[in-house]
Amino acid sequence: MSTLALKDCKGKTLGEVALSDSFAVSDKGSQAVFQSVINYQAHQHQGSANTQGKGAVAGSGKKPWKQKGMGRARAGYRQSPVWRGGAVAWGPHPHKVRKKMPRKVARLAFARAFGERAADGGVTVLDDLKLETPKTKEITSLLKSLEVQGKALLVISEFDENICLAARNRQDVEVVCAETLNTWQVVRYPQILITKAAMEKLEKRVA
Structure with missing residues (x-):
């Protein structure tokens, strides 16, 4: 049994x-860690990109010019993807990315x-973490006292408005509750600061 x-x-x-x-x-x-990270990143895609097919582009169904005798290539409709202002062939459409992962594998x-x-x-x-005021200097002082340099993840047992507001202006610090902590966050941050109460909740999650 290791110690922290x-x-x-x-x-x-x-x-x-x-x-x-x-x-x-x-x-x-x-392999489970790799798959968990891939799943998390895939779920972050909005999937909102959208293009118009030939059925969605405005225009009549009239043939632009007659089939033969014009000296130009044949054209059947003005919504053709090869024309400027026409449709997009095989373009993206709104979709949701959902990848499933067994609970035991995720754990x-x-x-x-x-x-x-x-x-x-x-x-x-x-041992415990309480801030009297929601100011950035409170978090900065904490990191300095703990000799933390670079990106850090702060894990708390339950939502604390003062802590979240104090860390909001620090781009290198992210605050998360123990219940919502995921594998991607653990992999992303080289340093993790976690309260004793939050640690007990994490142990229950993997027990």
């Missing part, structure tokens, strides 16, 4: 927190990703 460092908001080490054995899946799950992917991040020393457990 337990710190307060001032960066002082308070002890260690045992990491559940459910995250110790280094011998399997790499394995999350456990593998989080376990690897913890093994790399990228997970720090905070």
Whole structure:
């Protein structure tokens, strides 16, 4: 059983927190992590691109000119895709991308990703996190105290307006609740700051 460092908001080490054995899946799950990330990215596509086929382009069905004797190529309708202002051949249309993934595979992917991040020393457990005011300098001071540089993911147990507002102006910091944390976020951020209460909820998710 591995352990994680337990710190307060001032960066002082308070002890260690045992990491559940459910995250110790280094011998399997790499393909599950890959598939989980692909599924998440696919679901982010809006699928709103739309083009007009020949049936949607305005215009009459009259033949532009007679078939023979004009010295020009044959033309049957003005909505032809080869003409300027005409239809688009095989263009995109609105659609939704939905890829299914078994729950056990998704749970394995999350456990593998989080376990690897913890093994790399990228997970720090905070005893508690409360902000008196929703100001950016509060989050900046927290990151400085914990010696965090670069992108970081802040995982909290439940929604806290002050924390979300304070981190909103920091492009390198994302705040997420433990219930909605996904594999893509774990893979994307090299450093994860998680409260002790949120850590307990994550352990229940993979148990």
